[in-house]
Structure formats: structure tokens, C-alpha cells
Amino acid sequence: MKNVMCALLFAGTLVSCQQKQVQSDSAVPASEAFVRVSGQDLIQPDGSKLFIKGTNLGNWLNPEGYMFGFNKTNSERFINEMFCEAVGPDFVTEFWKLFKDNYITRKDVEFIASTGANTIRLPFHYKLFTDEDYMGLTVNQDGFARVDSVVNWCRDNHLYLILDMHDAPGGQTG
Template identity: 45%
Template sequence: MPTHLQYHHNMITRIFCSCLCSVLLSSSLHAQPFFTTKGTSIIGIDGKPFQIKGTNLGNWLVPEGYMFLFKDATSPRLINQTLTELVGPEKTKSFWRKYLDVYITAEDIHYLKSIGMNSIRVPFNYRLFTTENYMGDNDSTRGFKVFDRLLSWCRKEKL
């Protein structure tokens, strides 16, 4: 049976550990600011209402037939199939690689920031992160590389 002194020592240790955990948890929460909501408003990390001024980077990571002015090739799969039939698999792969590199650039992100944008929507297909053939390749790391590059541009522009 624990003595009176051991009981108090254990109690003090528990209280100290609880306080330490609370301090560490609250400081880590403050170190990672997030957007929140208040009623119908979005609250920014500065605690003020955040008005979204953004755009969509459509057709970049999810090619759409109407953007290519294709009548029948309306999905990424059909667009890829059409390109492969027209120029062959190697040139199709080369096309998509170049397309991903130059369709959206750091200059585009800079321009969007310069005209007042504060957010960007980036539609993408999950296949960018798998070994399924998508946009001429099956590299499961490709999506991460593309997003890392985009996020570095956005970070630079504070976007």
C-alpha cells in the first residue's frame, strides 16, 4: 500500500504531466494556424474574415476535350488515346511531360497574385499518384512532384 508521501508524489507527477501536455498541445496548435468558420464567414489565420478571390487551374491536371477543341475526345483517357493514335506512344508521353511542365508556370502564379488572387483551386485526377497510365505516364511520384513545384511557387507568392 502506498504511503501518504508516495500518494502525493504520484499526484503531483500526474498534475505536472497533465499541465505539460496541455502546454505542449496548445503551443503546437498555435504554431499551425488554420482557417476556421464563424457562422457563414471564413476566418483567416489572422482572425479576420477571409474573402476568397481565386481561380481554377482547370485543364492542367485533368485535360478536358473542349479545351483542346476536340469533339469526340472528351475525357483524359480519350484525349490520350487520340494523341497516341495520331503520334504514337513515345511522342504522346513526351507531349504530356512538356504539357505538365509549361501549361502552368511560376509566372502564371505570380500573375494571379499580382491581380489580387488569394486562392487557387487545383482539380486533379487520382491517377497522378498511382501507377495507372495517365497523361502518358505511370510514375506514382509524378503528382507529388507537380504539386511540390506548384506549392513552392504559391509559397513564394504568399498565395
């Protein structure tokens, strides 16, 4: 939980998951555990330039219609409504749980790291952290636990993580 709370404060910025967690009694300020901007360059905590080599975990915590191959059903809300009409809300709730459990796993992050990547971008929807209806849940959303897992997987595999609140309150798709 501590990792996610810190990470969400820097949503949309580059988080250094390569560094060990900075302890409060450490001589290194917490801000130095993050990538920073200097002019047009991204600077790693060790002072060297960062050249992003990585991928995006799109569609996992922010489903988008085009990634499912849909033409008109473009937002999670419409996708969820379509699924509920087709197979019923109970099945859809179980579908979203299995989807989130299996679409991206620790093994996927390990594979990404093995390719020579140094960065992963994680788009997510703000509703993962609210009691609003989202991906099969209406209360006790699992966003904090899911993002915390990715933070840890990236740290364990020496990858940077870009947290992208892709859908902020008010929305921008559909």
C-alpha cells in the same frame, strides 16, 4: 514531399499557403495554419474573413476535352487515346511531359498574385499519385512533386491554395 502529404489530407479544403510552414515545436497548432469555416464564413488564420479572389488552374493536372476544344473526346483517357492514335505513344509521352512542365509555371502563379488574387484552385486527378497510366506515365507518377511545387509557389506569393481532387477513383466524366 512533406507539404504535399499534408495538403492531400485536406484535399478539397482551403490550405493557407500564406503562412510559413508550421514547425512541430511551434506554439501554433497546425490546424490554425488553415482557413476554417464559421457558419457561412471562411476565416483566415489571423481571424479575419476570407473573400476568395482568384482563379483556377484547370486542364493542367486534369485535362478535360472541352478545354482543348474537343466535342466528343471529353476525358483524359480519351484525349490520350486520340493523341496516341494520331502521333504514337512515344510522342504522346513527351507531349504530356512538356505540357505539365509548361502549361502552368511559377511565373504564372506570380502573375496571378500580381493581379490582386488571394486564392488559386488546383483541380487534379487521383492517378497523378498512382502507378496507373496517366498523362504519359505508368509508373513513378510526378503528382506529388507537381503539387508540392504549386504549394511552394503559392506560399512564396502569399496565395491560398484550394486542392480539388477533381477526378476521384471511379471517375465522373466520360
